[in-house]
Amino acid sequence: MSGRLLVLEGIDGCGKTTQLRHLANWLPRSGLMPEGARLHLTREPGGTALGVALRKLVLHPPGDASPEPLAELLLYAADRAQHVAQLIRPTLEQGHWVLCDRFSGSTLAYQGYGRELDLDLIQQLEQIATAGLVPDLTFWLELSVEESLVRRDARSNDRIEAEGVDFLTRVATGFAVLARERSWVPLQADQQVESVSSALESQLNHHFGPLQESMR
Numbered sequence: 001m002s003g004r005l006l007v008l009e010g011i012d013g014c015g016k017t018t019q020l021r022h023l024a025n026w027l028p029r030s031g032l033m034p035e036g037a038r039l040h041l042t043r044e045p046g047g048t049a050l051g052v053a054l055r056k057l058v059l060h061p062p063g064d065a066s067p068e069p070l071a072e073l074l075l076y077a078a079d080r081a082q083h084v085a086q087l088i089r090p091t092l093e094q095g096h097w098v099l100c101d102r103f104s105g106s107t108l109a110y111q112g113y114g115r116e117l118d119l120d121l122i123q124q125l126e127q128i129a130t131a132g133l134v135p136d137l138t139f140w141l142e143l144s145v146e147e148s149l150v151r152r153d154a155r156s157n158d159r160i161e162a163e164g165v166d167f168l169t170r171v172a173t174g175f176a177v178l179a180r181e182r183s184w185v186p187l188q189a190d191q192q193v194e195s196v197s198s199a200l201e202s203q204l205n206h207h208f209g210p211l212q213e214s215m216r
Helices: 016-031 048-058 067-095 103-112 120-131 143-151 166-179 193-208 210-215
Strands: 005-008 039-043 097-101 137-142 183-189
Touching: 005 016, 005 067, 005 103, 005 166, 016 039, 016 097, 016 120, 016 137, 039 067, 048 067, 067 097, 067 103, 067 120, 103 120, 103 166, 137 166, 143 166, 183 193
Parallel strands: 005 097, 005 137, 039 097, 137 183
Antiparallel strands: none
């Protein structure tokens, strides 16, 4: 596949949405993407029509229909399997780039470390759902739990965000472990927005600039 899969990960409030918007404008003009390649923005859960329905079930279930932890995990796996097969892999095979808000790392962090489900099981499901597809580059927007809570104070929480401080602390720990194990690029997200954007640009230039492309 000649396209690139780029992922932004991090706890709620880390600024992923803001930086995704920035990259959506910057990347096509950066000179890093091959001529004719397009940038596709997507997210998990919710990157396909099926994913939109699954996202609603997971984050905003009706009445007492909240899924149990294992059911929640399987819904995320179903969303990812559809997402990869229907959107991500075909887009990459056409030579385009995909910029994704969350991917398999979030499932390990939230359902593995946060829900304390079996990590081996989650990684097995990851392999099944992705069919071995891994991001070319994952950015971890690192933010303290305290700052996350401050940033999210004025906005309503979905079911996952409302789990509380202990849950979010375990999730943050999970992200830190995954970033080391999977060689993600860590970026301090408690900086000014412009500083984070500049750091993202610098890292993308470093990984996909002319010198790196000539070495592939």
